[in-house]
Amino acid sequence: xxxxxxxxxxxxxxxxxxxxxxxVTEFQDRKDIWLSTVEISKNLALDVQTQTTGELPFIxxxxxxxxxxxxxxxxxxxxxxxxxxxxRKLNLHQQSLARALNRLEELGLIQRSVNGYKLxxxxxxxxxxxxxxxxRKRSEYKQLLQSYIPTGIKTEEIVQALNGRWxxxxxxxxxxxxxxxxxxxxxxxxxxxxxxxxxIWDHLIIETNALSDDDKIEAMVGSCKIFEQIxxxxxxxxxxxxxxxxxxxxxxx
Numbered sequence: 001x002x003x004x005x006x007x008x009x010x011x012x013x014x015x016x017x018x019x020x021x022x023x024v025t026e027f028q029d030r031k032d033i034w035l036s037t038v039e040i041s042k043n044l045a046l047d048v049q050t051q052t053t054g055e056l057p058f059i060x061x062x063x064x065x066x067x068x069x070x071x072x073x074x075x076x077x078x079x080x081x082x083x084x085x086x087x088r089k090l091n092l093h094q095q096s097l098a099r100a101l102n103r104l105e106e107l108g109l110i111q112r113s114v115n116g117y118k119l120x121x122x123x124x125x126x127x128x129x130x131x132x133x134x135x136r137k138r139s140e141y142k143q144l145l146q147s148y149i150p151t152g153i154k155t156e157e158i159v160q161a162l163n164g165r166w167x168x169x170x171x172x173x174x175x176x177x178x179x180x181x182x183x184x185x186x187x188x189x190x191x192x193x194x195x196x197x198x199x200i201w202d203h204l205i206i207e208t209n210a211l212s213d214d215d216k217i218e219a220m221v222g223s224c225k226i227f228e229q230i231x232x233x234x235x236x237x238x239x240x241x242x243x244x245x246x247x248x249x250x251x252x253x
Contacts, residue, residue, distance in 0.1 A: 077176075115163060155181060
């Protein structure tokens with residue numbers, strides 16, 4: 001049998017490229033790329049599994065909730081909605097709504113105040129295209145009470161006295177501010193009707209969209225309680241006026 005010399009063996013190894021440093025480096029680079037691809041695939045599969053099992057919400061769900069909030073806030077310029085009001089109006093879960101509100105607030109699309117959540121003025125124009133139709137049209141509302149606001153009583157005082165107040169089963173939603181006045185909104189616990197207090201210039205109008213007889217009675221009772229609260233404010237202001245008048249009187253001996 002013919003022996004292969006060391007020189008011949010080296011030449012064979014060089015031909016096959018087994019000991020070629022450049023070939024070894026190339027092979028290692030390809031291996032690293034392959035391992036990276038496998039790792040990325042595992043991560044993607046994990047993300048899909050996590051979303052499917054509900055551990056993390058879908059991005060599409062985030063977008064839908066964001067659009068619902070922006071659409072509602074953009075329906076009326078200067079509208080404020082409380083957290084509970086948004087939950088009832090949009091039928092969103094508490095945690096989902098909280099995440100969406102925090103995200104929109106961080107993005108600068110909405111702002112929070114003592115009156116509730118409001119769409120930023122700079123974003124009102126950009127949100128016009130996503131306006132959501134109002135299920136409760138103005139024609140559906142029937143007037144229950146109407147009153148004149150006495151001179152000396154500011155509408156802001158009435159708004160402050162009623163802002164965020166609940167009346168038995170009538171829950172606070174939010175308020176809308178316009179050039180001619182305010183609209184304060186409540187809804188019943190069953191979400192079957194809504195009560196609006198419209199303050200237009202120097203007039204108060206309480207209206208509802210209740211349809212059934214039971215809802216109409218409950219709406220009337222709630223409206224009377226709202227009006228009672230306004231009456232208490234007027235009585236307080238009248239009493240303060242009389243006290244001030246008496247203090248200004250000087251008796252001459």
